[in-house]
Every structure is written in C-alpha cells, then in structure tokens.
Amino acid sequence: MKTFLQHPDNQTNPEWWRGATIYQIYPRSYQDSNGDGIGDLKGIIDRLPYIAGLGVDAVWLSPFFTSPMKDFGYDVSDYCDVDPMFGTLDDFKHLVAKAHELGLRVIIDQVLSHTADIHPWFVESSSSRDNPKADWYVWGDPKEDGSPPNNWLSIFIGSAWQWNARREQYYMHNFLTSQPDLNLHNREVRAALFDVLRFWLDIGVDGFRLDTVNFYMHDAQLRDNPARGRPSDNDCGVVPTNPYSWQKHLYDKSQPENLQLLQEMRAVLDEYPGITTVGELGDENSYELQLAYTADGDKLHTAYTFDLLSEQKSPLYLHEVLDKFAQGGEDSWACWSLGNHDTPRLASRWNGDPQALRAYLSMQLSLRGSPCLYQGEELGLTEGVLTFEQLRDPYGISMWPEAGGRDGCRTPMVWQSGAANAGFSDAEPWLPVMQNHLPLAVDQQDADSGSLLNYYRDWLQARRKLAVLWSGSFELLAAHSQVLAYIRRDVKSGRTLLCVMNLSGQTAEYALPANVLAKELADVPQTADSKLLDKEVLSLQPWGTLFAWID
Known part of the structure; x- marks a missing residue:
C-alpha cells in the first residue's frame, strides 16, 4: 500500500486548492x-x-x-x-x-x-537520426534553400529553429537555442x-x-x-x-x-x-x-x-x-x-x-x-x-x-x-x-x-474565515469608468457579499441595482474610510473599497 507524504489534510480535503492563496x-x-x-x-x-x-x-x-x-x-x-x-x-x-x-x-x-541542450535526452537525440531517442525532440528538415522548416519564431527573438550539423536538421526551440523543445506527440x-x-x-x-x-x-x-x-x-x-x-x-x-x-x-x-x-x-x-x-x-x-x-x-x-x-x-x-x-x-x-x-x-x-x-x-x-x-x-x-x-x-x-x-x-x-x-x-x-x-x-x-470568498458564485455588476463591483454568493451559508472598489485616484459615485441594499460592513480590511449609506448610490473616496453583506 502506497504511503502518501503530501500535506496530511490532502486526503480529507482534496479540493483545498479551490480558493487557496x-x-x-x-x-x-x-x-x-x-x-x-x-x-x-x-x-x-x-x-x-x-x-x-x-x-x-x-x-x-x-x-x-x-x-x-x-x-x-x-x-x-x-x-x-x-x-x-x-x-x-x-x-x-x-x-x-x-x-x-x-x-x-x-x-x-x-x-x-x-529541456536544456545538455540534458542526456537531447545529447542522445542529437547524435543521429536513428538512435532510441531520435524522435524525443522536435526536428525538422530544411527547405530546399537550406532555410528553416517554417516561419515559427522564438519568444527570445529570431527563428524558433536551430541547425544541428550532425543530423543535418533543425530542432525547435520556443525560447533560447539552448532550450530544445520536447516532442510530446511521442x-x-x-x-x-x-x-x-x-x-x-x-x-x-x-x-x-x-x-x-x-x-x-x-x-x-x-x-x-x-x-x-x-x-x-x-x-x-x-x-x-x-x-x-x-x-x-x-x-x-x-x-x-x-x-x-x-x-x-x-x-x-x-x-x-x-x-x-x-x-x-x-x-x-x-x-x-x-x-x-x-x-x-x-x-x-x-x-x-x-x-x-x-x-x-x-x-x-x-x-x-x-x-x-x-x-x-x-x-x-x-x-x-x-x-x-x-x-x-x-x-x-x-x-x-x-x-x-x-x-x-x-x-x-x-x-x-x-x-x-x-x-x-x-x-x-x-x-x-x-x-x-x-x-x-x-x-x-x-x-x-x-x-x-x-x-x-x-x-x-x-x-x-x-x-x-x-x-x-x-x-x-x-x-x-x-x-x-x-x-x-x-x-x-x-x-x-x-x-x-x-x-x-x-x-x-x-x-x-469567509467561505463566500473561497467558493461563492460570482456576479458582475454594471461597468463603470472608475469602479469595479460584483457580488459573491455562498449557497451553504446563505450569505451574499457586495464588493465595490474605486480603482482610481478620484472620488467616484456608483449606483447599485435597485434590489441591492448593503446592511453591514463585512469583517475585512476596508480602505479610505468606507461607510454604508442608506442610498442606492455609493460615494467612494479615491482607491476606496466597500465590502458589505446584502442579506
């Protein structure tokens, strides 16, 4: 029987990664x-x-x-x-x-x-066209004029193909020429x-x-x-x-x-x-x-x-x-x-x-x-x-x-x-x-x-401490030139969280939907002295945030 050395809670909470930071x-x-x-x-x-x-x-x-x-x-x-x-x-x-x-x-x-070009796999693959690992990397024949097989480019500038004289073929590299691409079709x-x-x-x-x-x-x-x-x-x-x-x-x-x-x-x-x-x-x-x-x-x-x-x-x-x-x-x-x-x-x-x-x-x-x-x-x-x-x-x-x-x-x-x-x-x-x-x-x-x-x-x-932020559903509210706003809902706890952020350096006003009324601030850090208003329009200080329960 296999002994598992992972975190001791992995077996009881296999979906720990959902919402994990x-x-x-x-x-x-x-x-x-x-x-x-x-x-x-x-x-x-x-x-x-x-x-x-x-x-x-x-x-x-x-x-x-x-x-x-x-x-x-x-x-x-x-x-x-x-x-x-x-x-x-x-x-x-x-x-x-x-x-x-x-x-x-x-x-x-x-x-x-x-891999690196000094990896034993590539050393063997590049040694000939008929070795056991000959097809472990992406190789391509030159065109008639000797140029690379196609127009693919490397993220690190230039062609994604590098010539190998021993095989008389090009190998593919998406990054440095010293980073040949593995052939995962194999x-x-x-x-x-x-x-x-x-x-x-x-x-x-x-x-x-x-x-x-x-x-x-x-x-x-x-x-x-x-x-x-x-x-x-x-x-x-x-x-x-x-x-x-x-x-x-x-x-x-x-x-x-x-x-x-x-x-x-x-x-x-x-x-x-x-x-x-x-x-x-x-x-x-x-x-x-x-x-x-x-x-x-x-x-x-x-x-x-x-x-x-x-x-x-x-x-x-x-x-x-x-x-x-x-x-x-x-x-x-x-x-x-x-x-x-x-x-x-x-x-x-x-x-x-x-x-x-x-x-x-x-x-x-x-x-x-x-x-x-x-x-x-x-x-x-x-x-x-x-x-x-x-x-x-x-x-x-x-x-x-x-x-x-x-x-x-x-x-x-x-x-x-x-x-x-x-x-x-x-x-x-x-x-x-x-x-x-x-x-x-x-x-x-x-x-x-x-x-x-x-x-x-x-x-x-x-x-x-807030389950709604780990697994709750997500609903975007109306777009705004200064403000980003959305609602998180958690079915298990029945709680609904309003999340409003002024992502600008100027005061902003944001109109909430008619059916959304914030009742109390959530117990998370708030910026710029957030306050609840008994209005449908929120006034937010520069870079101000407001997290409030609406249930």
Missing part, C-alpha cells in the same frame, strides 16, 4: 543561507514562518533543479535532482516537511515543454515526464505549476503561422516590440491534442490525493484556453493567463476580462495573478500608491478563484532599475534598451533595512538590492500597524 517564491532572490549571493532552499526554510504568518495556504517554488542556468533553471538538465546552487535533495525534503508542519502546501514548477516522452511527476509526488509535493502549459504540443505538419500585425499590448505575455507577438500562433502552440495530453497527466496526478496543478497560459485567446484546459475536472485544476499581467488596468478593461471568465460558469476555475517573475512589478506596472496597492489586493482576494501573490508584492516593491552591465536575463539583454527584461522583478527580497544587502545575503547578491526598496523592508513594515505588509496579513487572515 498561493505565494510564489523565486529561490535565487528570496534568502541566501550560505553566503554565495544566491538564494537557496535552506534560506527558504528559514523564512517559512514568515510566509505562514502572512496567511497564505501554499508556496510555489520556481525551478531549483539541476541546470546550466542559461535561463535560470527553466532549462533543466536533470528533472529529478536539486542544483547544488540551491542545496540538496535532502534540503528539499526538509523544506516540504517544515512547510507541512506550518500548514503550507508545496507547489513546484515543472518545465515539461523543453508517448515515450510523455511516459518519461509522467515518471518525473511521480518522483516529486512520492517526495511529498502537493502540486505543480506547469510552465508554458499550452506549448506542449506543436502542429505535426509544421505549417506556417499567419501574420497578425503589431499588437498594441502584451496580451499574449510578450511585449509588442518583440516580433513573436506579430504572428497568430495557430500551429506552434495551443494545439487540440494538448487536451488529451492533459487528461493523461491528470490521471497520473489522481493517483495521489489532494494534488493540484496551476497552468501558465500565454496566448491571445486566453479565456477560451483557460475554460477548455480547466473544464470537466479531468485536465488542469486551475490556470492563470496574462490578462491581468499586462499594462492595462482600467476598471472597464478589468470588467471586460472578468466578464469573459464569469461566462465560463461553475465548471472553470481561474488563478488570479497580478505579478510574477516574468512581468514588471505591479507597483510600477499599474500604480505604486499605497492606497492603490491596497485596492488591487482587495480585488484580487475577493475574486472567484485562487489568488497567487508574488514575493515582495506584500511590501509594495517597485520594478528594479538596472544598468545594462547588471542585467543577467538573456531575454532582457537581447531586448535592451527597449525592454529591460525580467531582472527588474527578480531583485532580492528586502528583510532588514539596515543590514548588509537588506538581510538577503552576506555576499554581493547575484542581482543588486534596490536602494529605494530599503524603506519597504520587512522589519520596517513589521513595526508599522498601518503598513502594506500588515494590510496583506489582515486581509489574508480575514479571507480565511
């Missing part, structure tokens, strides 16, 4: 324990009490696997071991045990669409990756964040993508100055066969109780993908898109996004992320006003779905500004100076304002600590009851 950790930048300037697993273990004290339910760890680190761990050379930079496999097992002891689930990244590849999942599940992880989950399958005929033209926004997770966004990606990703692959993966995960998946969806048709990938309870548990990770932030835009997802009904479950390791910091991308950040959090934690917070958001950290010489991100280096890449959101956490390197490391960090982050350090905000950090703690603790 996830806290993303970028290990390189969280806490260095050995003085080499790079964060590691032991550093994360030391900070787990802080994370548990926030009131989140799970941690998501970005990759810590063995890797040449050309893309900082998203180029895996051994799926089943820890890179020495981050520690050992025993360190990870200790981390899982400590997290479970503190009531936290552990979700880890899985990069299943591609069942042997799928079986090998499913064994990787079992390896980590047997250690005790509670779920997986699936990197580029809609990139798993490509068009077997290698047909050209049609032109799209230059977009106005990064609605597929890529800035408009990157020509990748100028194509309609009909054939290099988001293929129909991916649904069957996800069903096979879900069958493996269902061998273990209480496991969850969070898929990353980068596509211009994000709503349709999110619905298809999380429908019917046999594929992904939840997924996040880039809709709320773009520059667009107006209440009318947010209303449009939420309306699309609301149409998915009870069958679809979204993960709501306002920032992560790939996008500019929320405080710089949307608005860094402390009241604005409070309003955005209030929105994020009251939506129907599972919120995902990125390390440092609770401090209000802004995007780091680096010189070209300080850049480490290969994407940022290739796009300089029109786009700074991803280093600015990956600068180290600030723990102590007066300590060397803000308490992150005794040595010079791999990326510099931002001096303007020092006043926002944890020790400074700990001591201030009115700080953003304590607002996060208060909201997260309050959210845990």
Whole structure:
C-alpha cells in the first residue's frame, strides 16, 4: 500500500486548492543561507514562518533543479535532482516537511515543454537520426534553400529553429537555442515526464505549476503561422516590440491534442490525493484556453493567463476580462495573478500608491478563484532599475534598451533595512538590492500597524474565515469608468457579499441595482474610510473599497 507524504489534510480535503492563496517564491532572490549571493532552499526554510504568518495556504517554488542556468533553471538538465546552487535533495525534503508542519502546501514548477541542450535526452537525440531517442525532440528538415522548416519564431527573438550539423536538421526551440523543445506527440516522452511527476509526488509535493502549459504540443505538419500585425499590448505575455507577438500562433502552440495530453497527466496526478496543478497560459485567446484546459475536472485544476499581467488596468478593461471568465460558469476555475517573475512589478506596472496597492489586493482576494501573490508584492516593491552591465536575463539583454527584461522583478527580497544587502545575503547578491526598496523592508513594515505588509496579513487572515470568498458564485455588476463591483454568493451559508472598489485616484459615485441594499460592513480590511449609506448610490473616496453583506 502506497504511503502518501503530501500535506496530511490532502486526503480529507482534496479540493483545498479551490480558493487557496498561493505565494510564489523565486529561490535565487528570496534568502541566501550560505553566503554565495544566491538564494537557496535552506534560506527558504528559514523564512517559512514568515510566509505562514502572512496567511497564505501554499508556496510555489520556481525551478531549483539541476541546470546550466542559461535561463535560470527553466532549462533543466536533470528533472529529478536539486542544483547544488540551491542545496540538496535532502534540503528539499526538509523544506516540504517544515512547510507541512506550518500548514503550507508545496507547489513546484515543472518545465515539461523543453529541456536544456545538455540534458542526456537531447545529447542522445542529437547524435543521429536513428538512435532510441531520435524522435524525443522536435526536428525538422530544411527547405530546399537550406532555410528553416517554417516561419515559427522564438519568444527570445529570431527563428524558433536551430541547425544541428550532425543530423543535418533543425530542432525547435520556443525560447533560447539552448532550450530544445520536447516532442510530446511521442508517448515515450510523455511516459518519461509522467515518471518525473511521480518522483516529486512520492517526495511529498502537493502540486505543480506547469510552465508554458499550452506549448506542449506543436502542429505535426509544421505549417506556417499567419501574420497578425503589431499588437498594441502584451496580451499574449510578450511585449509588442518583440516580433513573436506579430504572428497568430495557430500551429506552434495551443494545439487540440494538448487536451488529451492533459487528461493523461491528470490521471497520473489522481493517483495521489489532494494534488493540484496551476497552468501558465500565454496566448491571445486566453479565456477560451483557460475554460477548455480547466473544464470537466479531468485536465488542469486551475490556470492563470496574462490578462491581468499586462499594462492595462482600467476598471472597464478589468470588467471586460472578468466578464469573459464569469461566462465560463461553475465548471472553470481561474488563478488570479497580478505579478510574477516574468512581468514588471505591479507597483510600477499599474500604480505604486499605497492606497492603490491596497485596492488591487482587495480585488484580487475577493475574486472567484485562487489568488497567487508574488514575493515582495506584500511590501509594495517597485520594478528594479538596472544598468545594462547588471542585467543577467538573456531575454532582457537581447531586448535592451527597449525592454529591460525580467531582472527588474527578480531583485532580492528586502528583510532588514539596515543590514548588509537588506538581510538577503552576506555576499554581493547575484542581482543588486534596490536602494529605494530599503524603506519597504520587512522589519520596517513589521513595526508599522498601518503598513502594506500588515494590510496583506489582515486581509489574508480575514479571507480565511469567509467561505463566500473561497467558493461563492460570482456576479458582475454594471461597468463603470472608475469602479469595479460584483457580488459573491455562498449557497451553504446563505450569505451574499457586495464588493465595490474605486480603482482610481478620484472620488467616484456608483449606483447599485435597485434590489441591492448593503446592511453591514463585512469583517475585512476596508480602505479610505468606507461607510454604508442608506442610498442606492455609493460615494467612494479615491482607491476606496466597500465590502458589505446584502442579506
């Protein structure tokens, strides 16, 4: 009989992930324990009490696997071991045990669409056209003129095809040339990756964040993508100055066969109780993908898109996004992320006003779905500004100076304002600590009851007590140029919550429907001195929120 090492409540509460708040950790930048300037697993273990004290339910760890680190761990050379930079496999097992002891689930990244080019699988695959792993990666013959098989582009600029002289073929890479794409049409590849999942599940992880989950399958005929033209926004997770966004990606990703692959993966995960998946969806048709990938309870548990990770932030835009997802009904479950390791910091991308950040959090934690917070958001950290010489991100280096890449959101956490390197490391960090982050350090905000950090703690603790925010239905109210408003209903408790947020820096009035009358304020943090009015029109202060019971 199999012994399950996951969180002890997974068997009694297998759907813990519905409404659970996830806290993303970028290990390189969280806490260095050995003085080499790079964060590691032991550093994360030391900070787990802080994370548990926030009131989140799970941690998501970005990759810590063995890797040449050309893309900082998203180029895996051994799926089943820890890179020495981050520690050992025993360190990870200790981390899982400590997290479970503190009531936290552990979700880890899985990069299943591609490997590093030094992975033994690719070394063998690239050695000839007739070796046992010859078809484990995506290979294509050159055209008559020697050019690549088609017009597919890499997100990291240029063709998605790289020449291999030994095979006299091109291999596909959606990212760096050192990140060849696996051929998941091949069942042997799928079986090998499913064994990787079992390896980590047997250690005790509670779920997986699936990197580029809609990139798993490509068009077997290698047909050209049609032109799209230059977009106005990064609605597929890529800035408009990157020509990748100028194509309609009909054939290099988001293929129909991916649904069957996800069903096979879900069958493996269902061998273990209480496991969850969070898929990353980068596509211009994000709503349709999110619905298809999380429908019917046999594929992904939840997924996040880039809709709320773009520059667009107006209440009318947010209303449009939420309306699309609301149409998915009870069958679809979204993960709501306002920032992560790939996008500019929320405080710089949307608005860094402390009241604005409070309003955005209030929105994020009251939506129907599972919120995902990125390390440092609770401090209000802004995007780091680096010189070209300080850049480490290969994407940022290739796009300089029109786009700074991803280093600015990956600068180290600030723990102590007066300590060397803000308490992150005794040595010079791999990326510099931002001096303007020092006043926002944890020790400074700990001591201030009115700080953003304590607002996060208060909201997260309050959210845990309100079932309506975990599983309640979602109904959008009328769109407004300044205000976002919706209703959450919980059938079991019979309670109905009105959620109204002024997402602007000016006073706003909002007319409630005739049948909606707020009776008492809900026990959650409110911003800008919210008051109940015996009127159908609410008057909201700049960045003001109002959460009230209407039953």
